[in-house]
Amino acid sequence: IRGLVAVEPADSSPEHGGLAGDDPGEAGPAAGRAGLLDRDAVWRAKLAALELLFSVSGPGEVAGPGEADGPETGHDGLTDFATWCALAERHGPDWRRWPAHLRDPHSPAVAAARVELRERIAFHRWLQHACDAELAAAQAAARDAGMTVGIVHDLAVGVDPGGADAWALRDVFAAGATVGAPPDGFNQQGQDWALPPWRPDRLAETGYAPFRQMVAAVLRRGGGIRVDHVLGLFRLWWIPTGNSAAAGTYVRYDADAMLGLLALEAARARALVVGEDLGTVESSVAARLARAGVLGSTVAWFERDADGEPLPPRRWREPAMASITTHDLPTVAGYLTGAHVRVRARRGLLRHSPDAELRAWRRERDALIALLRAEGLLAVAPTAVDDLDQSALREVAFALHGLLVRSPARIVLAAPGDALGDLRQPNLPGTVDAYPNWRLPVTDADGRSVTVERLRADPRVHRLAGLLAQVREQARRA
Known part of the structure; x- marks a missing residue:
């Protein structure tokens, strides 16, 4: 297909009307969609190539x-x-x-x-x-x-209400409600994901066949599965149509049945299971996940002790997949510069004033920097962070990934864009059109789009990969 269709990345530099700064909305209407991934145009180009290939090979030629x-x-x-x-x-x-x-x-x-x-x-x-x-x-x-594992697939928390799954299995999904999350620190007005929830009664009546077949299909080609919002196997935040996310309520599911089927299919595929168990998790939930052999999710931003101070990496969980951030949270550069606070403030997603949020963010960030210094990973004073240039910020980013290496977590993750200073959060939960979710290309610290070829060759990405490779060497020695 690449030989038939060439799609050039959009130029996101300011002189071409692209996106500048830390907010995708800063470009203004004159810039149009420059700097964003035009997925519709890409699909049209690929579709033309695929139809040509199909006309030549035909359905019988593909195993x-x-x-x-x-x-x-x-x-x-x-x-x-x-x-x-x-x-x-x-x-x-x-x-x-x-x-x-x-x-x-x-x-x-x-x-x-x-x-x-x-x-x-x-x-x-x-x-x-x-x-x-x-x-x-x-x-x-x-x-x-x-x-050892290879591809770890992602099992989303829901489906498009107008899409193929909801059409083919509509009697298993609830009408008149969507799922989301109640208000929390990062999404202070709650989240409505606009996805229809499973009906617990219909799942039971069908012997959980739709859920089991979905898991089995995902695990056909991979060594693991990450279950988004794994708490949804226990309970989901249902929001009645026409109400705000804060007006929802929890609806419980048969977690033993769903966890059992998940573990069964993972065992059949010889695959690992990771549960995204961030946020407020009841102790009973964590215990049941552990008994089922489901790894948890550790995110550096959230690892804090009872006093709210950053937790040293040696005290992080061992049965977990650890990362500095996720696709639903700020990038490393975005967090270190406060871009995530300003983006949410412009969209009215904060409960407190922007100044109060910025003060709280600075306290958290400076405490993390202090932890890096205490661990011997960085020689930067916390009070100097606001004055750091891009090179120094990048050193802070690499030091943060050093926390992953020192943790006992079984799996560690990193986003290549964090080695280059990518500022913009891929997805801003709770928004649809207010933020260009999933249309932002990976960029460097100067806002230039980064191709896959450049990611493969950039020495900073290789440095990050080499840093994380220490985890495997430590495991071998152990």
Whole structure:
């Protein structure tokens, strides 16, 4: 495909009207979408190439999941998904706006559409087979390169209410409610993720088949799975349609059943499971996750003792996956410079005044810098952080990753963009159009877009990788 389609990264420099500073909104309307990933344009370009490849190779030329293996392989789900894709090309991407007779996947009208659109359905099935083959190749390459686990997939907390999953399994999802999170320190007005929740009663009545088949499909091509918002296996924050996130309530699930099936499928795939258990977690939940062999998630920003002081890395959890930040939190450079406070202030996402939030952030940041100095990882005085240049800030970023190396965590993670000074948070939870979530390219400290080729070659990325490689060497010695 790369030989057929070339998509140049947008120039994000100020002289080209790109995005400047730490806020994606600073570019203003004159800049249009310059500096953002235009995913629609990329998809149109890729689609043209893929259709050409399909016309040459045809569906029989791509090896995929066994066609005769039955529904547990996802065969029936694949047909439903491909049917939804073909119908969406004709009627739009939200099945709730389709003609009424097409909203039920088991209706005679949909059966007729499967016949009429069989060529497009075959194409979309072929696309999924191609994805499956590429995932298998990526996992094999990771293992061949010496990675014990390889790909760790992400299991999202929900699905698009207008998408294929909600259409094919609509009786298992609740209508009239969405899921999210109550107010907390980073998202002070709560979060509404605009995703439909599982219905606990229908999950039980179906023997949890939709959940189990989803987990099994994800683990086909990988060595692990990260369960986003793992507390959702115990309870979910349901928000009635038309209400604010703060007006929601918790609805409980059969955690023993869901954890048991998750552990069963992971054991069958010989895969590890990581639960994103950040936030307020009941002690009973942590104990049940541990009994099920589910690793926790450790984020440096949140590791604090009873007095609110940063926790030394030697006291971090061992059965966990540790990182400095996540995709839903500030980048390292964004946190060190306070960009995350200013971005949320401009969008009215703070409960307290921006000045109060900035003072609280400085106290937390300076305490982290003090921990780095106490650990012998940095020789920078806390009071000098605001005056540091980009080179010195980068040294602070590398020192923070040194905490990961010193922790007992079984798995450590880093984002390559943090080696380059990327300022902008990939996703700002609780926002849809107010922030360009998932459309921000990785940038360096000067705001220039960074290509994959540059990430592979940049010495700072290699330095970060070498730093984290010390974890494996320490494990071997131990």
